[in-house]
Amino acid sequence: MTTTAESPHAAYFAFRDRLLGDLRTTVLNGEQLCEAGRLIYGRPEGLSLYGIPAPRMESAGIRLLGRTTIECCVDDYAVDVADALAELHGPLPYGGETPLLVDLFCGSGNFSHHLGTRLGITVHAAESDPDVHDATRHNLDRVGADTRLHLGDYGDLLGKLPARSDRDTYFVEPPWGPAFTPAGLDLTRTAPPVPRILDDITRSRAGRPCLIAVKTNDLIAHDSLDRAFTGAEHLRSITPPPVLPHGANMHFHLYRLGSGNDAHSR
């Protein structure tokens, strides 16, 4: 979404366009990371991943590409999502088989990293962009994250991970691209579309129930969130206070998929 210099938050939108444009595969320096924190979250420390705020990222050896800087789920949000999911998972230790934690569109890997750390469970993650994969592999090694990162398509990873338990959890955050418009985020137009991803998850587990965490913005187009999750049980939404114009802030939604969910009704 490109905006004019007259709009309120013009600096944010101009920087966003650069992060997804000429800086897309550039590792940002300390100054750029702090600028991103200021413009996106109101303060440099607002951009924080793996427990490391922007002012310390460069010295900690964290490599963040332009695209991942705008696409990532920062610590404040990831911790809130992990808290909510941990509550739904119930008490540790697990009696039966350890549940799967799967981050299908890994990016920085921070979205799932916090739940994996919290539950002491290995995260399985897929990332198809080799540049993002390499930077994230480097970062996860740097912070000692227990994430098995696969370079490739989310569908290949799903094919390798049969269902283990009803508490298996999938993080779903595909690139928005043309799905992000002034009219809102259309989840049927992400790449790939969210309904197709949910069908693929359902198929990979032969319909066995699971938990899904999905990130959206705060303006959904065409009722596409409800339509994508038709038949699923909405468990919780996490809606951090807005810092950007309506439509540019992040929301997170937790669902139980399966148990009566009809994938074909989506």
Ligand SMILES: C[S@@+](CC[C@H](N)C(=O)[O-])C[C@H]1O[C@@H](n2cnc3c(N)ncnc32)[C@H](O)[C@@H]1O
């Ligand atoms: C919106 S970002 C995810 C950000 C992530 N949740 C985080 O906290 O950093 C989407 C990521 O999915 C990757 N991706 C796109 N298509 C994919 C596919 N088919 N399979 C796996 N990864 C894919 C992109 O390269 C991008 O890094």
